[in-house]
Amino acid sequence: MEKETILIVDDEREIRNLIEIYLKNEGYQVLQAEDGQQAIDLLENTDVDLIILDIMMPTLDGLTFTLQVREQKDMPIIMLSAKSQDLDKIHGLSTGADDYMTKPFNPLELIARVKSQLRRYVRINRAPVQPRQENEIELDDLLINTATHEVRVGGRDVRLTPTEFDILELLARNRGMVFSAKHIYEKVWKEPFYRSDNTVMVHIRKIREKIEENSRKPKYIKTVWGVGYKIET
Template sequence: MRDARILVVDDEKEIRDLIEIYLKNEGFHVLHAQDGVEALHILSQQDVDLLILDVMMPRMDGIQACLKIREAKHMPILMLSAKSQDLDKIHGLSTGADDYMTKPFNPLELVARVKSQLRRYLLLNNAKSPTQDHDEIEIGELLINTSTHEVHVGEREVKLTPTEFSILELLARHRGMVFSAERIYERVWEEPFYQSDNTVMVHVRKIREKIEENTRAPRYIKTVWGVGYKIES
């Protein structure tokens, strides 16, 4: 995980420099961009393992940039924003971000979240080695290959972010078991869950939009009201 390339996108130089100090102390290679336009240019020229993306920026903000990046890239995206309302967080995650932190933030917490996201992403990439045996989970027309991190519904390939895949794999490996949002968060993010956090709900909604024919009557990920989520056997 050391030497991973991280692109920090923020129009405030002081924040970019602060983040760089903490990331470099952990052995990461840090790239800078001051807005979404510059970030897209860098991503077209260089490989990046993780993106830290501010929401409020000139020319192209973080929301627009995230939507554009997700058309072709699947690396983890961690959003930063001065907006702390739940609706702002839901909106950010709905555009394809894997995680969301509000400003001002604790740099050590930011580093911890970066490491958590990178573990999943690098595991995903390393798992795509052709020498590994396939490990497939099949549920109806849903096929999950945990070796290559590929998902198909029938003949259609579904592109999931590393976080989305981790949630789907967790539920699929424990079919019939109900997982609360708290338990999913602590298993996937590997950090304590906070009462007001809507992160899991947003990610489950995004997964359903990708794998379900009818999100109002989901075939795979079921909601157990007041308890959590499950995939039935």
């Protein structure tokens, strides 16, 4: 079976070529774009399974590109940036990215993250269709279909990224159970949580903005201060 297609968007040719070498060694199909606008044009006629994206680019930067892509598509996006401050990372994840790495980066770590994101994305999008009721989690007026990756609130369709969906599903399947940020990270990203960062917090905030009527007074995802997060509806 043919491997997934990955789009590299970076204005530095050397970085694009380096990443491509590692990806092709893993058997992936690889496309390149030197800025966000070129990538947008390419996506109009090409199916892509994952995007590796630089933030600082001419013509159309990575943040604006991500916002535009998220209006229609939900493939995983891994951001690359020379900016390593927490606020920069939060900003990147808040636009809809699934992961964030700082330059310079270890290509082998990047490949590991690519594989992790693709496993999640492929599992969601290629899951066999089963009877609807067997795959539904219903919490008041929140409906989650784990087979079709559909989320509805009060009859309204909600578009979540693959990472956001996995976090919501984890909490919904274990209602009443409190998950720490560390536990959520290791369950969803499937890698050790070896540092304290805001990745989980940012994703929780984005989910709340999409499913809650008032994200400051959440009905579904509750914060247990000093412990973690839970759904108890």
